[in-house]
Amino acid sequence: MGRRVAEHDLNDDEVRPEAVVIGGRRLTIEDVVAVARHGAVVKLGDDPAWRGRIERGAEFLRRHLAAGATVYGVNTGYGDACVVDVPMTLVEALPLQLTRYHGCGMGEYLDDASVLAVIAARLNSLAYGLSGVRPVLLERLADLINHRVLPRVPAEGSVGASGDLTPLSYVAAALVGERDVQFRGASCDARDAWIALGREPITLAPKEGLALMNGTAVMTGLACLAFARATQLARLAARLTALATVALDGRAAHFDAFIFESKPHAGQGVAAAWIRADLAGRPDTPGHRLQDRYSIRCAPHVIGVACDALTWMRRDIENELNSANDNPLIDPDGERVLHGGNFYGGHIAFAMDGLKAAVANLADLMDRQLALLVDDKFNNGLPRNLTGASAARAAINHGFKAVQISSSAWTAEALKHTMPASVFSRSTEAHNQDKVSMGTIAARDCLRVLQLTEQVAAAHALATVQAARLRLRSNVATVVPEPLYRFMEEVGAVSAFVDEDRALEHELRAMTKRIAAGDFLAQNHGDRR
Known part of the structure; x- marks a missing residue:
């Protein structure tokens, strides 16, 4: 091309x-x-x-x-x-x-x-x-x-x-x-x-x-970038759910097509299909629990909201992108000057307010999955905090303990930013601009939520790959389907297995950068949806 x-x-x-x-x-x-x-x-x-x-x-x-x-x-x-x-x-x-x-x-x-x-x-x-x-x-x-x-x-x-x-x-x-x-x-x-x-x-x-x-060019340009990053995050959240299912010794049956045909929201069906494809070939024998916890079992339902929202958001963003949105308009064929309000950015404002809520929910989902992985009361036999230390040094190693705390902080901040900007219209310019869209603020908020959620995804990726490696170490018979194995290798190229505690900031930053750029997923999901 x-x-x-x-x-x-x-x-x-x-x-x-x-x-x-x-x-x-x-x-x-x-x-x-x-x-x-x-x-x-x-x-x-x-x-x-x-x-x-x-x-x-x-x-x-x-x-x-x-x-x-x-x-x-x-x-x-x-x-x-x-x-x-x-x-x-x-x-x-x-x-x-x-x-x-x-x-x-x-x-x-x-x-x-x-x-x-x-x-x-x-x-x-x-x-x-x-x-x-x-x-x-x-x-x-x-x-x-x-x-x-x-x-x-x-x-x-x-x-x-x-x-x-x-x-x-x-x-x-x-x-x-x-x-x-x-x-x-x-x-x-x-x-x-x-x-x-x-x-x-x-x-x-x-x-x-x-x-x-x-x-409306600023809010619209930012909305285009936000849309692309949110699309990538939805797919990544599905992949991480699949790998977390393996790491937690969970059940692939939660993503059976019949379940999602019975509640036919298109987005959650797509999300479930992504997870099924990533888990293909993994045997579905009931492990530690008959039903996995909500952050695993209901992941397609959470991711699906974002997937479905993105469909109407594309419509509204592209309509705004392909519009004459200044004032007055000059009709070259009818030779008229028309004074109106096409500069009003209400559609972008509403889309960005909605998108930041959908994306923050992805952050919350991934953070909850990460919390399960690090907690030895819920991770089905993995070491506390996912430490890879030897038994002799386990007492002084804390693995991903602080990473989970940071992930929780980023998630909380993302959720805080979901307050809709579009309802905070201000009267400006001697009450000429007395009802305004706040669309650019909504778009900027959305980009901040995306940044925070990409940081959560980076933490989740490093921790979940660590968890899957620990599961393989404790049970060599664990089946890791090929797409997830390739994903683990890619993450491993950014961050090696954590045996002894080390500062992970630079690895988290590198991972976040790759997620934001989209090149990481481009190399790692075969269906290109």
């Missing part, structure tokens, strides 16, 4: 995925992830009808203004100042003023993947041809992606309507050569990056500042 891209600022031997075409087609979450996480470049569509639509929108807006029409944010003030007329002598200067006074973001800066996702989302929205922007603006947004000229975007400062104004002002500022960007591995002034590329910073035409900033 990959192809060589002839970009002058890439190494000769660097290969990137196939370019993502923007314009005249719907983008998928996977397209955004390919750009943000896998190095894909973007290419503007070459369909003449699409390009003509972009040009007609910008041309109509020019004619409409020349005829003396009043257009919000073009020859009026912004927000509550929409009643203020801007004289024609200042119309050209107005877009730059908008980008400048919104330069008040705070908090940590978005990482490179998040910035790329944001720019891709904004570019795709403007490419619908309903924003009145020139083709050159789309080309420059594509340049930000393809040359990795990445604005430093503070995460805090958006209420999610009227769009992600403050964080998107940093994208707009980069285009006009202001503020700092990351470029070729260093921070520099945006103007210097354009000069290095042989270009001059763009001068924004009327409405282009508003078109760049008045939309």
Whole structure:
């Protein structure tokens, strides 16, 4: 699928995925992830009808203004100042003023993947041809992606309507050569990056500042990344459940297809099928208990909620991604200017509030399984705290005792973050923005929950592999199906068997990084669901 891209600022031997075409087609979450996480470049569509639509929108807006029409944010003030007329002598200067006074973001800066996702989302929205922007603006947004000229975007400062104004002002500022960007591995002034590329910073035409900033691109870009990571975590939670079943000498019969056909939620059926596939070939003889505890037996029911939620979340995220979500909209065919509220991010806010709850439940599930594994009252004959120490040194070794405590802390913090952000609407901007979505805060919360849950998954993976090895040591007849054996080998390459106590921080960090990147699962589950 990959192809060589002839970009002058890439190494000769660097290969990137196939370019993502923007314009005249719907983008998928996977397209955004390919750009943000896998190095894909973007290419503007070459369909003449699409390009003509972009040009007609910008041309109509020019004619409409020349005829003396009043257009919000073009020859009026912004927000509550929409009643203020801007004289024609200042119309050209107005877009730059908008980008400048919104330069008040705070908090940590978005990482490179998040910035790329944001720019891709904004570019795709403007490419619908309903924003009145020139083709050159789309080309420059594509340049930000393809040359990795990445604005430093503070995460805090958006209420999610009227769009992600403050964080998107940093994208707009980069285009006009202001503020700092990351470029070729260093921070520099945006103007210097354009000069290095042989270009001059763009001068924004009327409405282009508003078109760049008045939309849902930040929350939508972050939602695409959150969706991908949550999908990976659901699959990983199923795999860890299967391995924990082996380690606890549990029952594969809990995942029989008949059970899940009898309660036909599609997601829990998928989760159970994943676990069945991982346990295929393991004999189902009642071991220590007729029924395993809920965190094992009911795992498909927990994971299935996330799987089912992700189906409608994909719909809503991709609808937002493939929408014109600024204001006003410019209809190039009907030659109308339509003032509305498409910048409102309610669907993303609700999806992210829901996703963080579903993901935090995965953290809770994995943490409960880990608690069973380390406790010799419940782990069916494994050593206390999963220590691998010899009998002579067992008294001073504590194995995964502290790892379980840390996992519990991360889980508690994830659960704390599930308070819905969307219900905390604030009235802002002189009560013009009096009902807002809080979608960007919800998306940021969701990413934090994902980070914490990936840490829980990393702890669970190390501990469960340790437990399975201990089970094999005590009973060489234990059957470990091939997918789980390969998984154990992969985890073992990151973290060796713990015989004597050692600090596991670096191994946990390495494991968490692999889980977040998705490369770990890509190597380890055969069904590619």
